Amino acid sequence: MGRRPELASLVAGLAIVALGAVLLLASTDVIELSFGVFAPVACAATGAILLARGLTRHE
């Protein structure tokens, strides 16, 4: 059967995809990116990666 995905990589990958999607939307002028928008996005992405990594390390 299928292998169980590694949680840390899965969460990190999704966070990076989300970060890239925000950048792509900004570069195509779909959204206007300001620090007020980007700072929470960056913190959320980085925090999700660290959280998933920390949780899986102690499993």
Add this chain to the structure above:
Amino acid sequence: MTMDENTRNEPDEEREGPQAPPPEPEGPQAPGPEAPTEQLGRAPRKRRLVRSRSERVIGGVCGGLGRYFDVDPVIFRIAAVALALLGGTGVLLYLAALLLVPADDGTAAAAAPGEGRNRALVIAAVVLLLLVGWPFLLGGGLLAAGIFFPLAILVGAGVLVWWLVSGEGPSGDVGDVAKRAALGLGVLILCGLLAIAAAWAAAAGGDTVVAVIVIMAGVAVVAGAFLKPVRWLILPAVVIGLAAGTVSAAGFDLDGGVGERSYRPASTTDLRERYELGIGELVLDLRDTDLPSGDVPVEIDLGMGSARVLVPDDVCVATTAEVGMGEVRVLGHSNEGIDVDYEEAASAAGDVTRLVLDANVGIGELRVSDRPWDGFDEHGFDFGPRDRFDEPFGDEPEGNLACDNVGETSSG
């Protein structure tokens, strides 16, 4: 108990020296020179100063000292904090101990009751040292901080980065810590170079390409979660994304080049509608420009750096400015911070020149003044030392005196 067990914690020179006891005959009950073995079995293990694993807050230095001296580690922690506040000596000493004192490998013995040094004596010595030495520590600490603090920060940053990347904390002997610090610094340097490259690419117009690269890296990491993990890709992808995002949020690009640009138009025919610079310093001096009555629009677009506009004191200035991160200072009014939107909708009489300034600065500052700042050369553009630009605008008037009405709205 065997001889080997009894002597395991002794220093090598004691075990391997000419006085080393002969090998014990095989078997726990073997006859022979048992008497020395029994004596060794009762002998206390030699105490070593090690960094404690069980009583650690940062690196276990104070815990290890407390164990070694049989004193509550809190005393050493208080002393360390006090020394850190007195010129940073405590930080340096702690880092030195972190590097030089080995971590507890389980062989260090705690001081036996009654065997340890006099607790009151140690406490008194620490307090006395603080009282007597703090002036010297302050001076020496400041001197040492100027020399060693950057180095200590680099080592600490390296260890921290490697800790975050690999999960290997600041434990082990000095060689391990130095190796991890070096590896962490290497990772840090690589990330810095990568961030610069990504920011440069995004600012040069390749922001869409950078965004696609980040998305592809994310997809690869997701796929790796199901197939074969590619964790090494996470850090560079995040670094590239954060760098490109910062550039995009600041809204700066490299159009207009890099460097210093100074403009002193003689008349409105020389005056451009738009002045642009990627990174650097842009100065627009309009004090000797023959400006007509009515509105004179000027647009300034600066990616990162400083934009300065000098206007005659009889010119009204209406300003609309966006600064991603930095400061706007217009004729005594200022606003600073992140995502600064500055608007000063000034109106003027029909026979007065009104400069309609529309500025966009990514990261940096916009300054508008009706008088030169210190370091500005009236006869040229020799602006003197760079730091003189940062001096305040002296007795600059509060407000735009040439305007009839100034309605200011700004946010940041």
